[in-house]
Structures are given as structure tokens and as C-alpha cells.
Amino acid sequence: xxxxxxxxxxxxxxxxxxxxxxxxxxxxxxxxxxxxxxxxxxxxxxxxxxxxxxxxxxxxxxxxxxxxxxxxxxxxxxxxxxxxxxxxxxxxxxxxxxxxxxxxxxxxxxxxxxxxxxxxxxxxxxxxxxxxxxxxxxxxxxxxxxxxxxxxxxxxxxxxxxxxxxxxxxxxxxxxxxxxxxxxxxxxxxxxxxxxxxxxxxxxxxxxxxxxxxxxxxxxxxxxxxxxxxxxxxxxxxxxxxxxxxxxxxxxxxxxxxxxxxxxxxxxxxxxxxxxxxxxxxxxxxxxxxxxxxxxxxxxxxxxxxxxxx
Amino acid sequence: xxxxxxxxxxxxxxxxxxxxxxxxxxxxxxxxxxxxxxxxxxxxxxxxxxxxxxxxxxxxxxxxxxxxxxxxxxxxxxxxxxxxxxxxxxxxxxxxxxxxxxxxxxxxxxxxxxxxxxxxxxxxxxxxxxxxxxxxxxxxxxxxxxxxxxxxxxxxxxxxxxxxxxxxxxxxxxxxxxxxxxxxxxxxxxxxxxxxxxxxxxxxxxxxxxxxxxxxxxxxxxxxxxxxxxxxxxxxxxxxxxxxxxxxxxxxxxxxxxxxxxxxxxxxxxxxxxxxxxxxxxxxxxxxxxxxxxxxxxxxxxxxxxxxxx
Numbered sequence: 087x088x089x090x091x092x093x094x095x096x097x098x099x100x101x102x103x104x105x106x107x108x109x110x111x112x113x114x115x116x117x118x119x120x121x122x123x124x125x126x127x128x129x130x131x132x133x134x135x136x137x138x139x140x141x142x143x144x145x146x147x148x149x150x151x152x153x154x155x156x157x158x159x160x161x162x163x164x165x166x167x168x169x170x171x172x173x174x175x176x177x178x179x180x181x182x183x184x185x186x187x188x189x190x191x192x193x194x195x196x197x198x199x200x201x202x203x204x205x206x207x208x209x210x211x212x213x214x215x216x217x218x219x220x221x222x223x224x225x226x227x228x229x230x231x232x233x234x235x236x237x238x239x240x241x242x243x244x245x246x247x248x249x250x251x252x253x254x255x256x257x258x259x260x261x262x263x264x265x266x267x268x269x270x271x272x273x274x275x276x277x278x279x280x281x282x283x284x285x286x287x288x289x290x291x292x293x294x295x296x297x298x299x300x301x302x303x304x305x306x307x308x309x310x311x312x313x314x315x316x317x318x319x320x321x322x323x324x325x326x327x328x329x330x331x332x333x334x335x336x337x338x339x340x341x342x343x344x345x346x347x348x349x350x351x352x353x354x355x356x357x358x359x360x361x362x363x364x365x366x367x368x369x370x371x372x373x374x375x376x377x378x379x380x381x382x383x384x385x386x387x388x389x390x391x392x393x394x395x396x
Numbered sequence: 397x398x399x400x401x402x403x404x405x406x407x408x409x410x411x412x413x414x415x416x417x418x419x420x421x422x423x424x425x426x427x428x429x430x431x432x433x434x435x436x437x438x439x440x441x442x443x444x445x446x447x448x449x450x451x452x453x454x455x456x457x458x459x460x461x462x463x464x465x466x467x468x469x470x471x472x473x474x475x476x477x478x479x480x481x482x483x484x485x486x487x488x489x490x491x492x493x494x495x496x497x498x499x500x501x502x503x504x505x506x507x508x509x510x511x512x513x514x515x516x517x518x519x520x521x522x523x524x525x526x527x528x529x530x531x532x533x534x535x536x537x538x539x540x541x542x543x544x545x546x547x548x549x550x551x552x553x554x555x556x557x558x559x560x561x562x563x564x565x566x567x568x569x570x571x572x573x574x575x576x577x578x579x580x581x582x583x584x585x586x587x588x589x590x591x592x593x594x595x596x597x598x599x600x601x602x603x604x605x606x607x608x609x610x611x612x613x614x615x616x617x618x619x620x621x622x623x624x625x626x627x628x629x630x631x632x633x634x635x636x637x638x639x640x641x642x643x644x645x646x647x648x649x650x651x652x653x654x655x656x657x658x659x660x661x662x663x664x665x666x667x668x669x670x671x672x673x674x675x676x677x678x679x680x681x682x683x684x685x686x687x688x689x690x691x692x693x694x695x696x697x698x699x700x701x702x703x704x705x706x
Contacts, residue, residue, distance in 0.1 A: 142466075150455045163477040167475070171587055175595075194504070196484075196485065279485070
């Protein structure tokens with residue numbers, strides 16, 4: 087089976103030290119899944135990591151004239167290198183421990199978005215460090231990013247979260263899969279680029295990694311799309327006394343649950359939506375939302391919540 | 397022909413803005429070379445860029461408790477993502493302008509070194525920001541890195557520059573070449589890793605990118621190894637009234653010139669040594685040291701300095 091795995095924030099860490107530890111555990115779960123002879127592409131989030139990188143450059147730029155402002159696409163690219171290195175190192179080691187000889191490689195990935203995407207009209211995602219009003223105005227002039235007052239702690243830049251349309255490096259990802267390489271790609275949803283007269287150009291935005299992985303899964307014709315997170319199953323009435331977990335749901339049921347407001351925005355909702363998108367495009371395939379630790383069983387449909395087309 | 401191209405510092409930039417501009421020019425030179433139907437792997441340096449990243453984290457860590465210390469291997473991984481993104485974007489655009497449809501992908505790369513390499517006994521490469529004595533002692537305790545007083549401006553960490561032995565992601569690089577993908581790999585010489593009982597582990601060190609590209613060229617059985625830099629030919633008595641440029645030299649001649657002290661350490665010397673290493677391992681192949689702008693002609697042996705085995 088060809089599988090796209092989306093890794094949630096619980097698979098990574100807030101500092102390099104913490105991340106190296108967490109990635110050891112994550113890599114064990116991924117190695118378990120790989121040992122079943124699948125072709126695997128891993129897409130990871132990067133929220134805290136890209137925030138850390140941007141904060142480092144923002145803060146250092148204020149105290150040190152030699153540190154330049156670092157635009158968001160470049161910060162995202164750095165986070166792909168940083169997280170990709172930890173994952174490819176950790177997974178390779180976990181595979182070797184199981185006497186599995188497979189290559190593991192991170193492909194730096196750009197994701198195409200439409201510059202007329204309506205998300206650009208009302209940017210809502212706060213990113214980077216908190217700034218004073220004066221600093222914010224200065225950075226805004228230099229970068230063109232709008233700033234908003236955020237929770238009484240100062241001003242932060244806000245960017246849009248446009249829809250992913252295409253994965254620029256898709257052929258390279260496909261080519262590596264032919265060789266049974268475990269591929270880490272589209273990290274953080276991919277570096278957002280728009281098409282201009284002179285080619286592709288990076289743009290400050292944040293692409294939801296669940297949406298990007300659904301698009302990648304469709305493009306590379308995956309048989310399964312596995313979204314790994316901190317909970318073992320999707321729940322209705324999450325956190326209420328009436329909470330109940332669901333082992334499976336059809337796309338029709340899932341859409342009805344969304345309508346009823348069961349899934350939290352920015353948390354379970356994008357995962358369920360990404361699952362629906364994928365199986366709607368390929369009805370014979372399956373999507374599973376499961377706990378990181380249950381990755382191998384989830385692929386066999388034994389754990390997690392299966393989303394199927396209907 | 398399968399070609400490994402090593403890009404010097406003049407191909408990149410000190411800030412993201414400057415780098416985007418310089419990479420446009422670099423990409424034009426690379427596209428020219430690609431248009432001759434070669435398989436191309438590009439290895440770039442990362443000295444100023446990894447320095448910038450490390451300085452950003454060092455400085456921000458001092459003023460902001462939320463920014464963690466960032467170890468050198470992780471900074472190197474970030475620089476691969478950052479520079480790789482600019483190069484793959486720029487080269488793809490330059491190829492499209494020439495109606496050439498080829499994929500371009502950056503592979504995050506680890507380079508194996510020996511932890512008993514004698515370079516680790518006397519680390520000499522200064523990296524990152526300047527610190528006060530107290531700060532230096534603090535960071536040294538946290539990271540284990542030695543610090544030295546540097547040119548009266550404060551204390552800087554120093555690391556070793558060990559010999560590259562193997563390129564961990566070599567199979568993935570080979571696999572992408574089969575598909576005629578332009579591969580960007582082993583950026584900054586690769587992230588240095590050593591073999592431990594529990595697998596490969598990142599280690600703070602700096603690997604010379606010319607040496608790593610020579611190793612990579614050997615491993616993937618390249619037909620040509622092209623080292624692009626800011627001068628159009630290797631010169632004897634460089635900078636003296638007796639300066640003379642040489643269009644070609646045998647490995648025996650090159651070794652004699654090295655003995656005579658013609659090539660500057662950290663500048664032309666590692667390039668000439670890398671060229672000798674490569675053609676010594678594959679006598680029927682050729683190495684060329686040339687200006688970035690002459691890349692395409694250099695591959696045909698029409699410009700630059702050719703180093704051949706003898």
C-alpha cells in the first residue's frame with residue numbers, strides 16, 4: 087500500500103532537545119508501520135517550530151543589526167530542514183534497529199496556492215514574536231505584513247491560510263517512492279508559492295498541513311491517508327458528559343457531524359475535512375484518524391476512526 | 397554526463413533578500429548547464445547562512461527565555477532547507493524560462509564522519525555570534541562546545557572540520573537522478589553525523605563542502621566534478637606580479653603546486669585538493685575549477701582549469 091501519514095504536533099517538540107526525544111518515539115511508531123512493507127510519505131506540522139525560528143530572527147534583528155528580517159516562506163523552509171533532519175535520522179535509526187534497510191529522505195517542498203484565494207483578503211493566523219506598536223509598524227513597512235493586537239500582549243503579524251492546490255515537487259516524491267524510500271515532504275503544509283509571470287514565488291502564508299497532505303495523497307494516488315494525532319479516535323460531543331468515540335464514519339455522516347458543530351476549528355475539524363476530501367476523490371481508498379502509537383493498527387483498520395466514502 | 401557541481405559563496409547571499417537576487421543569476425548559469433542534457437547534482441556552501449542562523453538563535457536566546465539554544469547540526473539542517481528552497485525555486489524558474497521541463501528537488505543530507513577523526517582533537521573553526529566571557533562559559537556548559545577569544549571582539553565557539561566519509565542519503569540522490577531531476581544535496585557539506593550504538597547522531601562540526609562534493613561525486617560515479625567559484629581559472633602566484641592562470645594541470649602538477657604553497661588555505665586549496673581526490677578515484681573522469689558564469693563551457697572543457705589524473 088502507498089500511504090500518506092500526517093503527523094500532528096504531539097509527534098514533534100518545542101525545543102531541539104525535546105524534539106529529538108519525541109522524534110525517537112515517533113520514529114518507533116513509523117518504523118512499525120513501515121515494517122508492514124508499505125510505501126510511506128510523511129507530512130509533518132511546523133507551527134511551534136516555525137514560530138520559534140521567526141521569533142529568533144525577530145528578536146535578534148532588534149538587538150543585532152547583522153541579523154536580517156527573515157520572511158515567512160524562508161522560515162518555513164528552515165523548519166522543513168530542521169524537522170526533516172530529526173525525522174529522517176530518527177526513522178532510519180528505528181528501522182536499522184529492526185534490521186530494516188530502507189532509505190529515508192526529506193524533500194524540501196513548495197505548495198502552490200492561488201494569489202486570488204479569498205483567504206488573502208482577511209489574514210487571520212498570528213505568527214512570530216510579540217512586538218510594540220512602533221516595532222510592529224516598522225516591520226510591517228519592511229515586510230508588507232499586517233499586524234494586529236493579540237490578547238493584550240502586544241502586536242503580532244497575521245497571515246492568510248490559503249487552500250493548497252498542487253505540490254511542486256510531486257514527481258520527485260513519486261520517484262523516491264518507487265525505490266521504497268520513506269519520504270518526508272510538504273512539511274508544515276509546504277512553503278506557499280504563487281505563480282507569477284517570472285515563475286513560482288514564495289508568499290507569506292500558512293497552509294494547513296492536513297489539507298496539504300490530503301492534496302498530496304490524491305496527487306500520488308495513495309491507497310490510504312493516515313492522520314496521526316494525540317487522541318485515539320474521533321469523538322462526538324468531545325469533552326462533554328455525552329462524549330462518544332466513533333470507530334468509523336462515512337463522508338455523509340462526517341459532513342453531518344461537521345454541520346452539528348462536533349469538531350473544533352483548528353483541531354479535529356481540518357483533520358475530518360482532509361479525510362473527507364481524500365476519500366471523496368478516491369472512493370476505493372480509506373482515510374483513518376488515529377493516535378500516533380496506533381499507526382500500524384490504524385492502517386489495517388483495527389484502530390482509530392476510519393472515514394470511508396458514501 | 398552525470399555532473400556534481402559545487403557552488404561557492406559567491407552564488408548565494410548574506411541576507412534572504414540578497415540571496416534571492418544572487419540565486420537568480422546562479423540559476424541562470426545552472427540552467428545553461430542543464431540545457432546540455434546532463435544529470436546534475438548541486439552542492440552549495442553555507443558558511444555565512446549557518447552563521448546567520450546560529451547568531452539569530454544565540455542573540456535571541458539571550459534576550460528571550462522562550463528561544464532555545466540551537467545546536468550546530470540543527471542550524472546546518474535549517475540552512476539546507478533555506479538555501480535549498482531558494483535554489484530549487486530559482487533553478488526551476490530559470491529552466492521554465494528556457495522551456496525546459498525538469499524537476500528540481502533538495503534532499504536534506506547527513507554526512508558521515510569518524511568521531512575519532514583527529515580534527516576533533518583541535519577544533520579550529522569559529523562559528524556563531526561573539527559573546528562575553530561569562531556568556532561563553534554559560535553556553536559552553538550547556539552545549540559542551542569550546543570557546544576561544546576571537547580577534548579582540550569577544551568569545552566564539554570553535555568546532556572541528558572532520559573528513560567526510562559517506563553521504564547517508566546517497567541512494568535517494570541516485571534515485572532522483574534516474575528521473576533526470578536536478579538534485580540539491582549535501583548543502584554546507586552535509587549535516588555531520590557519527591555512528592553510535594543506537595544509530596547515526598548529529599555532532600557539532602563543519603564539513604568542507606568541496607571535500608563532501610568530491611566524496612559524493614565518487615559515490616554516485618559522476619563523470620565530471622565542477623567547482624564553481626568567483627575566479628575564472630586557478631592561478632599560480634595568485635595576487636603577485638608573477639601571477640599566471642593555468643588552463644589545465646595534472647594531479648601530479650597540482651600536488652607540486654600545493655607543495656610550493658600556491659593555493660590559499662580555506663580558499664583555493666580545498667578546491668584543488670577536492671579535484672585531485674575525485675580524479676584520483678576515477679582517472680577517466682575530469683574535474684574543473686571555473687567561474688560560476690562559465691559553468692556550461694567549463695563542463696565542455698572550454699573554460700576554467702581542468703584537473704586530470706596523471
